[in-house]
Amino acid sequence: MKKRQMYLRMITASLIRRRSRMLVALLSIAIGATVLSGLVTIYYDVPRQMGAQFRNYGANMIFTPSEEGFTLEDIQNAAAVIDSGDLVGIAPYRYENVRINAIPVVAAGTDLAGAQKTSPYWKVEGAWPAAGGEIMVGAAVAENFRISEGDSIEVSFTPEMEDGHDVVEDTYLDFKVTGILDTGGSEEEYVYMSLADLESLTGSAGRADVAELSVSGGGEVLAQYEERINQMGSPVQARLVKRVTASETTVLSKLQALVLLVTVVVLALTMICVATTMTAVVAERRKEIGLRKSIGASDRSIIGEFLGENLMLGGIGGILGSVLGFVFAQQVSIHVFSSSIRFMPMLVPVTILVSVAVTGLSSLLPIRGATQVDPALVLKGE
Amino acid sequence: MSLLELKNVYKIYGELHALDNVSLKVEKGEWVSIMGPSGSGKSTMMNIIGCMDKPTKGEVLLDGVDISRESARNLTTIRRDKIGLIFQQFHLVNYLTALENVMLAQYYHSMPDEKEALEALDRVGLADRAGHLPSQLSGGEQQRVCVARALINYPEIILADEPTGNLDEANEEIVVDLFHKLHNEGTTLIVVTHDPEVAEVAQRTLVLRSGRLAKEIVNENFTGKIHFDESEGFRKEEVKAANGIQQPEAPQKSGKKKGGKK
Numbered sequence A: 001m002k003k004r005q006m007y008l009r010m011i012t013a014s015l016i017r018r019r020s021r022m023l024v025a026l027l028s029i030a031i032g033a034t035v036l037s038g039l040v041t042i043y044y045d046v047p048r049q050m051g052a053q054f055r056n057y058g059a060n061m062i063f064t065p066s067e068e069g070f071t072l073e074d075i076q077n078a079a080a081v082i083d084s085g086d087l088v089g090i091a092p093y094r095y096e097n098v099r100i101n102a103i104p105v106v107a108a109g110t111d112l113a114g115a116q117k118t119s120p121y122w123k124v125e126g127a128w129p130a131a132g133g134e135i136m137v138g139a140a141v142a143e144n145f146r147i148s149e150g151d152s153i154e155v156s157f158t159p160e161m162e163d164g165h166d167v168v169e170d171t172y173l174d175f176k177v178t179g180i181l182d183t184g185g186s187e188e189e190y191v192y193m194s195l196a197d198l199e200s201l202t203g204s205a206g207r208a209d210v211a212e213l214s215v216s217g218g219g220e221v222l223a224q225y226e227e228r229i230n231q232m233g234s235p236v237q238a239r240l241v242k243r244v245t246a247s248e249t250t251v252l253s254k255l256q257a258l259v260l261l262v263t264v265v266v267l268a269l270t271m272i273c274v275a276t277t278m279t280a281v282v283a284e285r286r287k288e289i290g291l292r293k294s295i296g297a298s299d300r301s302i303i304g305e306f307l308g309e310n311l312m313l314g315g316i317g318g319i320l321g322s323v324l325g326f327v328f329a330q331q332v333s334i335h336v337f338s339s340s341i342r343f344m345p346m347l348v349p350v351t352i353l354v355s356v357a358v359t360g361l362s363s364l365l366p367i368r369g370a371t372q373v374d375p376a377l378v379l380k381g382e
Numbered sequence B: 001m002s003l004l005e006l007k008n009v010y011k012i013y014g015e016l017h018a019l020d021n022v023s024l025k026v027e028k029g030e031w032v033s034i035m036g037p038s039g040s041g042k043s044t045m046m047n048i049i050g051c052m053d054k055p056t057k058g059e060v061l062l063d064g065v066d067i068s069r070e071s072a073r074n075l076t077t078i079r080r081d082k083i084g085l086i087f088q089q090f091h092l093v094n095y096l097t098a099l100e101n102v103m104l105a106q107y108y109h110s111m112p113d114e115k116e117a118l119e120a121l122d123r124v125g126l127a128d129r130a131g132h133l134p135s136q137l138s139g140g141e142q143q144r145v146c147v148a149r150a151l152i153n154y155p156e157i158i159l160a161d162e163p164t165g166n167l168d169e170a171n172e173e174i175v176v177d178l179f180h181k182l183h184n185e186g187t188t189l190i191v192v193t194h195d196p197e198v199a200e201v202a203q204r205t206l207v208l209r210s211g212r213l214a215k216e217i218v219n220e221n222f223t224g225k226i227h228f229d230e231s232e233g234f235r236k237e238e239v240k241a242a243n244g245i246q247q248p249e250a251p252q253k254s255g256k257k258k259g260g261k262k
Ligand SMILES: Nc1ncnc2c1ncn2[C@@H]1O[C@H](COP(=O)(O)OP(=O)(O)OP(=O)(O)O)[C@@H](O)[C@H]1O
Pocket: B013, B016, B018, B036, B037, B038, B039, B040, B041, B042, B043, B044, B045
């Protein structure tokens, strides 16, 4: 039999036959590895998660017309600069003064599907308008006019006076109220309908006053898009909504820093825990160490055996940790971010390696203690 | 040249002289017993001979090498290559089987050899217990595993510190018989014991008292019986009393052992 075989036989025997003792050590390693790999998963997945989260907080780019206003076509052309993969949603808005019950209100016509994407956080009591003839009313308007969900209302529009005409006819359209918009902001003072409805109400088409866009990507990518659009020479002026994008980045980096900090703390705690357990294990095995020395074990072989055991424990703990860590990260992700996490295969070997390294490192001192056992002393007592 | 020679060896713990100017020689192939009351320095001397401890003063020549001057690392090597140790508490690695415990000594010495280890277990009559853990073995069986482990690397000297101290008579006899076999094969044996039954089968008995060599009894005929030293008035009973053994020996057992030995 080879020496190496005997070595493996010895350390596996120690792990298997001293199960209950080893389980305690294994537990601390596995828990450490679990939290570590879980946190690292979250650390890497947080940008993805948070990016999506922040995009939920609305448009991060706005198109405004340079002078005389822009057309829907201008908006289309400018938006074409943005990769379709990065463009989460686009909503052109056109605002017109209309009347409900002869009282003036501002009506916003928009791409309703696009607006839902750029303003997903809008709280709507009822539903967004889905088809023509449907309207969503801001909460302030609804209160003023005592409008509630399901009501039918008549919206009128007074065209501008044209030359040679003394009288202009108002146009009317009937709408069904599908929802009341409650944002806590100025949006509550408008009514929202599809752009097509607004165009037919006003009798003019193709115009917009502003467009809101939700674009994914980091600060640099967004800045590049902004610059490229502004250099197109079109009437479209792109502007990043600085407040949101900036906070997106700082909150993200703060979150990541927090996760990193917790990771380091957990790492330190794991090392302390493993070191303590190993010290106890060495103390418990003083007789055995003395015996091994008495039959000729050198310090090197004692170190080799204990290190071997501990590295093996570290490996097993790492395997357990990378599995449990994914489960842990998944749970956190589902409960905190309401989305599932991506499995990172690279994290498995990394977790195992780190676990082995951490276990090895933290058992160095206890193992040094093992070499200092005096066989004559430990073997004589009862 | 003697295999082992102690020259004016002292071991001093503070005020206490655990060994106090001990000089002795042990020839190759000799079987020596060491007796003496508790605290007389027997284990201290064995530890020094066994390269587990160093004397405070004096020379200890093992195979011509002064082990009192060697580094700890060299002592480990010498212990591994030349010495087989047997303790009163059986001291086996509790998560290794009997066979693996024997192989452990081979592992540290040179190469583990399962077949040879099995043969050693067979010699101590435990071939069928090879796969048992120490907890599954009786005290006597555990001590026999220790003997197998001590002899596996053909050491120059086997040092046994009260090898039968925790054994009943039947197992004591088995172990003493094993010593006979080893002796017949030329192994040098130094056995510390409180038990005159065990001491008297050796060729020589050294008696320690307060760290000093108080007496040396040569068993001239090596018949297994201690020869009374008339001038010193040394008697077996005295040895027993010195060792705190009250019970008189059973004459039957003594006779049986002598018969079995020859
Ligand atoms: N490490 C030590 N530190 C201090 N004193 C020690 C140490 N080891 C042994 N002694 C003392 O040295 C003396 C001899 O001890 P030793 O163990 O050699 O006795 P012994 O003859 O083997 O006794 P026993 O028959 O009880 O085993 C004792 O008085 C003991 O207290």
